[in-house]
Amino acid sequence: MKKSNQQLTTIKTLFLGLMVLILTSFSEVAAQNDPVRLGFIPLTDCSPIVMAKELGLFKKYGVEVVVTKESSWANIRDKVLTGELDGAHCLYSMPFSVYTGVGGKAGSEMMIAMMLNVNGQAITLSNDFCGKVGFKQMNKVTPVVxxxxxxxxxxxxxxTFPGGTHDLWLRNWMSIAGLNQKAVKIITIPPPQMVANMKVGNMDGYCVGEPWGGVAVKQGIGFTQIASQDIWKDHPEKALVVNKEFSEKRRTDLVxxxxxxxxxxxxxxxxxNRKKAAAIIGKAPYVNAPADVIENRLMGNYDLGCNQGTEVYSNDYMLFHKGGMVNYPRKSYAIWAMAQYVRFGYLKEAPNYKAIADKLILQDLYEEVAKSMKVKVPNDDMKPFSLTMDKTVFDPNNPAAYLKVVKR
Structure with a gap:
């Protein structure tokens, strides 16, 4: 009788295990059939996600994708972390800001799958500064302030977000201009609300992605003091950031x-193709901004405002691929961003730079995708580099040495 009971218990255990396995399999199959949910913020550099949808490329590769406009980067953060969004167009530095506790709950993991673009952000000053400081006149900024x-x-x-790219370009611009960052107030405003806030006098200047620098010029309320590519040519900007569980359980769909x-x-x-792209992303469901402003800055033609004329960028305007140089998610750039958090007082102590970059960047997955599409994978990661305007050398293998000499 005892042996019979043991056999019955074993059978029950095996049966329950089999049921769990079957239910798990059904759950995973059902999840694979769910549409992928991708969010974006109304900015010109949401174009890769929007155009992949509009050109039918998601369907071409056999995946159903729902694209949704979100209200702020904090909204993107929360929805990606909870899984309400599977992924999003996102500030490349946001996952590191969130993980280190600068812009979210420390230890929260958002994964970087690939980069979306470089360049194409700008610092806009109110017309109150018009005639007092002009385009790239960094030495004139401090006296006016x-x-x-x-x-x-x-x-x-x-x-637009603490520790985000716009925050870093703004603070680097202030450092280069010699501004005391403790003497000014820095606030967080969602990108589409920048122009309206400038119009009512809530700030003297802002850093954000296009088209909101160009829109301020078109509306006659501000002018472009500097473009982000003048601070750092081909700087990393937006990334495809995904929910961790999604990256693990739906890897095939992510690919x-x-x-x-x-x-x-x-x-x-x-x-x-940029004229067509500008017309599409300028529509209300996407960026909801004048197509001519989007197109001009996409083409590198910057009306600067404040009677400064036009600046033409020929090889350092907003780029999305550049033979694969753009899309590769570099760990060195992640380490640079986190070093800025220490530099500007967000973090009191240096984080474990390399371990965090290794944890949050899906570099192996990117390399797999790139090779399958015959896209060249750069070999420059973890090598020293300098910003265009700040010539201080940053060695990702030794951030401490950089922090000893860099200006705050």
Whole structure:
């Protein structure tokens, strides 16, 4: 009888295990049939995701994708972390900001699958500064700001997310211009709300992606003081960031999504396609901004405002592929971003740079996708580099040495 009971228990255990396995398999199959949900913020550099949808590239690679407009980067963060979004167009530095506790709950993991673009952001100043400081006149910024502070008027600049790319370009611009960052106020405003806030006088300047720099010029409320590519040519900007569980359980779908977006990036880098792209992403469901402003800055033609004329960028405007140089997610750039958090006082101590970059960047997956599409994988990761305007050398293998000499 005892032996019979043991056999019965064993059979029950095996049966329950089999049922769990079957239910898990059914669950995974059902998940594979769910559409992939990708979010974006209304910015020109959401183009790879939008155009992959509009050109039918997701369908070409056999994956159903729902694309949704989100209200802010914080909204993107929360939805990616909870799985409400499987992935999103995202500030490349946001996963590191969130993980280190600068812009979210420390230890929260958002995964970088690939990069979407370089360049194409700008620092816009209010027309109150018009005639006092012009395009790339960095040495004139400090006296103008100092004069306003001396008049006992608060100087306010805006960016879009703590530790995000716009925050880093703004702070690097201030450092290069010699501004005391503790003397000014820095606020967080979602990208589409920048122009409206400038119009009512809520800030003196802001850093954000296009088209909101160009829109300020078109509306006559601000002018371009500098483009981000002047600070750092071909700097990393937006990335495809995905939910961790999605990257693990739906790897096949993620690969399909990445292939579609890669093809869209290649398509976007053909100048002949940019007029069509501008017309599409300018529509209300996407960026909801004048197509001519989007197109001009996509083509590298910058009306600077403030009677400064036009600046033409020929090889350092917004780029989406550049033979694979753009899309590769470099760990060295992740380490640079985290070093800025230490530099500018967000973090009191240096994080474990390399371990965090290794954890959050799906570099092996990217290399697999790139090779399957015959896209060249760069071999420059983890090599020293310098920004265009700040010539200080950054060695990703030794951030501490950089922090000893860099300006705050």
């Amino acid at each position: 100092a004069a306003k502070l001396k008049a006992e008027k608060e100087v306010t600049f805006a960016m 399909k999504v990445m292939k579609a977006i890669m093809e869209a990036c290649i398509w976007l880098d053909n100048p002949a």
